[in-house]
Amino acid sequence: MRFDAVTLFPEMFGLVRDQGVTGRAHAQGIWSLKAWNPRDFTYDAHRTVDDRPYGGGPGMVMLAAPLEAAVDAAQAERAAQGLGQAPVVLLAPTGRRYGQREAQELASARQGAIFICGRYEGVDQRFIDRRVTQEWSLGDFVLSGGEIAALAMIDAAVRLLPGVLNDGDSALQDSFNSALDGLLDSPHYTRPEVYEGASVPEPLLSGHHARIARWRREQSLSLTAERRPDLIEQARATGRLTREDERFLASLPKRS
Template identity: 55%
Template structure:
């Protein structure tokens, strides 16, 4: 799959694409990321990409013309029978969630538009943007961080990227876990000498009894989801993802 990123700061992506376990996806081409410097498509001596907003007000607005020329160049190079979607990162957008990521992870890729300043000329959005995505109900200085978040989430779902092929199946929100949050994890030493004294690993995890371990982890996923994301628990319940045993465990825990 191929992702074309329209940005004023392509240099921000260099360390992201070359470090960490997900670099396997980028270096191998499983996730082909191409960066497009928007100023290369601006005109004039100053390569201007923004101007003051009509109607007054603070900030600057990104010009439609450089964005459109860059977008056209990407479309021409991709030359797809069915064009990939164009995505703008914006506080107005749908929140980036696991189902959205899995959709991109199994698709052809996308053109990612990283906005800056006060916003983008609405005429470009109306003409070229298919979807808007947001990381949450807050405002960032630009779309580069959300773009990297999407690329990171997509890359780790590609075959051969993670050391354990089934690792992402245990992730929070994964359908393999009915959409629940992940459970707590422990490693060596078996007894940790922390600020509150000795803390041992839960005995069940050392038992070697895989059925008991899985039952324990399921219970912990339920408790964690109820504690930290009750909204997610309600979604799982509404989708029929909770068994009678699950409901009994939640009642016993006072959740």
């Protein structure tokens, strides 16, 4: 899988390219990343990538031409490597909410993406109309630029690729994963068995796999019902909760 990022700050992408499990996977060739600076596709002495907005108002707007040239260069390099055309993704408040399901879809497709990391007040709408194929958002808040959002999306997808995590089953226990029916993960414990007077829950020490699995499921249900009841309703609507799950949920104290 290959990702491209059109960004004024290419050095920011070293965080996923060079560090941690994603960095190790990049070194192993499981995925690749290239950053493209739109300033490299300008033709004036000041390498201008933005200008004042028509109609007035605060801030500056990113120019369409340097962005489009950067996308063309990325698509051409992908084609030279035998890769198909990648979706061009703009990180924007108007975009589709990116969650675990979208990360799983991105990882499964193995197609990658070209991320447009906007800055300033925004991006010329004509570039969006001509070249952007998808718009994604991390949530209802505004960042200084699209780089942090792109980093999060890349990390969430890459860690799901085969061979990235040391234990392939680790991702299956992530919160929001379909293997957990979209619920929150259960609490985790490690050594020592007693820390500052607090003990590891007894079921985890039992060695009884079915009992451990049920304890984790009930903890997941309880935590999700408390913190994210909307996820319980989603799992219920899609038929992912068993009768045993429903009985356990019914036994929980009612929220005031």
